[in-house]
Amino acid sequence: MFEFLHQKVNETINITDEEFEYAKTLFIPKKLRKKRFLLEEGEPCVYTTFVEKGLLRSFTVDDKGNEHILQFGMEGWWVADLYSFLTGEPSEYNIEALEDSELLLITKSSWDLLLDEVPAFERYFRTLIQNNLIATQRRLMGTISTTAEERYNKLLQDFPRISQRVPQHMIASYIGVTRETLSRLRSQMTSG
């Protein structure tokens, strides 16, 4: 059950078996069926979550009812409302399963414990957050400076399987356009 997490952790840090055995005691396994929510906007984000299997999304809903996707949480990724997790403030994001998923949850207090007891995990998370920051900065700059078509192609390049796994209207909301615009974009692309 913890093999995948162990593997991912080992990719960035060296960790003893004892340390990982200790870490295992802090996680809560959970299965989440498709369309079920792990977190709803307004409630505090109690857990940060490692996705062993399946697919999640974190997203907001604006005044007009439009959804805006922050992140797809694929196998091997971590998902949370980071601000809410760290501060206990109400979350800004919803987190929902897009497929039947298997998750490992950890609370803030367990997480703090883990970072204190096993400094290597501090480095693991620092690296994780670092890579996430780099990716988010690139996505931000792309959103500011490129067209919807370029952003769509970039997404397909970064996640080739994504369009088989999630509906088009979510892809649209990830790249920041309406479903109609993405639909027209796609038909242009196949014709031209």
Place this chain on the structure above:
Amino acid sequence: MFEFLHQKVNETINITDEEFEYAKTLFIPKKLRKKRFLLEEGEPCVYTTFVEKGLLRSFTVDDKGNEHILQFGMEGWWVADLYSFLTGEPSEYNIEALEDSELLLITKSSWDLLLDEVPAFERYFRTLIQNNLIATQRRLMGTISTTAEERYNKLLQDFPRISQRVPQHMIASYIGVTRETLSRLRSQMTSG
């Protein structure tokens, strides 16, 4: 010369005087005059930089010659092309002084040393990057889901002094519109 850095570090971690004395030996002080570059796109980002005084910006230039600002680096902030700094790959960003500035530079190897020798710094940087990630995610979601006017107001709210310190066309490129659009926005706002 290191008082400000010391103060900022102390805001998030507990650090002994010996540890900070050690840290001081790893930094390179540098003054950078207005309009001078700390980093140009294409060259590796050798340093990550603490801004003691002054103001920097990191930005890209696209095919059409338009600039897009990733970050304003104000007093107490860190600035770098993180990806290039970590990997040694050519940088995607330029970094330029917008005011006469006083900086503390640290190389990748010194930084690695610092993180190994003083684990508290690992936590300091993890926290720093974490906060940066949260802010960048918010800016990204704002860029996807709100109008230029809302983004402009948000910027003024977050950095009330910014419009006295940097020209309007840079503010425009930060929020992702042309200088003409921002100009029209501003005249609408004062009239209405």
Place this chain on the structure above:
DNA sequence: AAAAAACCGTGACATACATCACATCCATTT
């Protein structure tokens, strides 16, 4: 199997923003 809901495409029209062009104003340099 039937019903309901989600998904996707497409036309007509509206709008926010970009682009291009020109004028003025201000600051920095020599």
Place this chain on the structure above:
DNA sequence: AAATGGATGTGATGTATGTCACGGTTTTTT
């Protein structure tokens, strides 16, 4: 003090994308 370049404002026009409306198809639920 003159000169150069940077910065800002504003008009005319173009374009990408949003909004609203409808229909057909597929998937999920009961």
